[in-house]
Amino acid sequence: MIDLVLFVAFPYVAVVLAVLFGIYRYRSDRFSYSSFSSQFLENRQLFWGSVPWHYGIVIILSAHLLAALFPRAWAQLIAAPLRLYVLEVTGLALALLTLLGLVLLILRRLRSARVFAVTSAMDWALLVALLVQVALGFWVALFYRWGSDWYLHTAVPWLFSLVVFQPQIQYVTALPWIVQLHMLWGFFIILLFPFTRLVHLVTVPITYLWRPYQVVIWNRRMRRGR
């Protein structure tokens, strides 16, 4: 029963809430959709925290996502032992990098009085939640080796079953508790998403790659004859 709540109900609730409340917040409080950068107040420590953190987490998350979306291609990728080793080592290194970056970011918020002044309660909650998740991920990568392989046979089918609304939890219920916690904590962060500055994630300005440089907006373009 508890497994059903944790591995079926909770993920659905988290995702639905994140989407619905995210949309509600976008419509009612668009002003708050921001990354709330604090670089203006503190520059030097930010570099050593923000860059490793963001690049690390972007790559790691993409790997999680790609493997889940294209399990067959991923399986082929890790079929050769050498490629598997490289992948595992890279993953571990990136996890370490991300963890270090995040720790630096947290220390920065504590140490710099200016940045501390613009840190909200939700920011702290988010930072702690992320720290827990990244630490768990690092732990899993370190002590439950070949994750790039067993991930395909545990979490991926479970996630897929959730997506097609035929939940099958037997894929994950037998996993070590720390791995399970990592999975559930991921959904907890999804739940946090619309209540924190994490919303900046969905506003990544990808259109900048092709939009014209100059933006001109008219209230009502009048067309008149000569």
Added chain:
Amino acid sequence: MNIRAQVSMVFHLDKCIGCHTCSVACKNIWTDRVGAEYMWWNNVETKPGTGYPTLWEDQEKYKGGWERSGANGHSSKLRLKLQGRGGALANIFFNPYLPTVDDYYEPWTYDYENLFNAPEGDDQPTARPVSLITGKTIETIEAGPNWDDDLGGSPIYAANDPNLSRLSAQEREQMNELERVVFFYLPRICNHCLNAGCVAACPAGAIYKRGEDGIVLISQEKCRAWRMCISGCPYKKTYFNWNTGKSEKCILCFPRLETGQAPACFHSCVGRIRYLGVLLYDADRIEEAAGVSDAELVEAQRSLIQDPFDPKVIGDARASGISDQMIASAQNSPVYKFVMRWKLALPLHPEFRTLPMLFYVPPMLPVLAKLQQGRYELADGHEEGLAPMFSSLEQARLPLRYMAGMFSAGNERIMEAVYRKLIAVRLYMRAKQVKDISEAEAQMALKLGETTPEEAEAIVRLTARPTYEERFVIPPLAREQAIEATLDPYTHKLEAGFGFRQSPERRW
């Protein structure tokens, strides 16, 4: 031609008395808020000086504006000095060229309470400075608004003015000599550029130019604190609100303009140095004009601006959707007179290639005045039997090159033409009023300045005795009409200003 209208500005620097009334008027209306205390959408700095934020003109430091691409910058294609499009996404986690609050100053107040509450003691209680960001006591205030006003601390500040790099070591040395020390004021607001660097740098596309009047605004709802605009603007006229996490900038008081009033800094200006009016320009040639070589930049920008009396231009303007009232306003524009007809007003640092639409009439005094027998004289040359000011350009106190570096991208010919005309106007009027200069000499000056008595009179009239209506020719923006298709005019009226329905603060 794709004609657009631009509300443009002229600041007459000879008239600025450096009183900062403009800055205070703006501060009281727009930036007297948490997170915006350090912002001066209008600021007045002393030149030579490092300005606000410190060294803003140094684009090797801040990477603002545009540069020509190609091996040695000779292609006419432009790219942002900051980064390319991919670079913007790559640097989004950390902008390596972002100025921080220390490049401006940490805003503070004083602990006034202590004056009342301090326990009895041997010393006078003091009100110590308290940071408005952290609420903590600041031991030593190291920078503040107009920290280097009137050459204060000039060995540190004025000596580092990036424009001085154009001068020889000897010339710089001379400027420090006690009796040659020279300065003037440079009031700055957003230039509402045609080829704006901030607009181009914003990854979110939150910054835009209003089609109707060319005012550049930042959508507070679209801004996501990617903070590239602050670097992209070479004039450092977009500011980061550290409290709301949004960029903000001068809005040219559009709520005032839309109700027929001059912007607050214009209205309150004590020296009456400010002029505002519409210019019509050809929007199809923006890139081309911004891409010419440094020396041609001023001319190229002038060539964009169209003659509002030319029937062809009027026809094209109408076809582009510009109202007849707007065209009439452009015909009355004092800015058109200063910039195009008389060619006296020049853009600030055109080499940043943003095509700024705020123009400056350069100041004469610091260039021409000289100390003679303990008195400042507007002229020298008496010894050589010349009328005052004939030879003065060559013996300028502040080398012409310095001015050319600021207002004509180094083109001294353009700078000289402006000064010759300004001198001609003075000599002509002096011959007429004070009568200590002969008619022949005045005629000579007019010829050198390539001007006529009629033009000189007109320049004097608009420079020295303009009425409010002559200084500010505010076009009928007819906002209610323009928006009525999309919004109830009454709703709009209630929204005038930033248009917030929620207070602009952090809620998460």
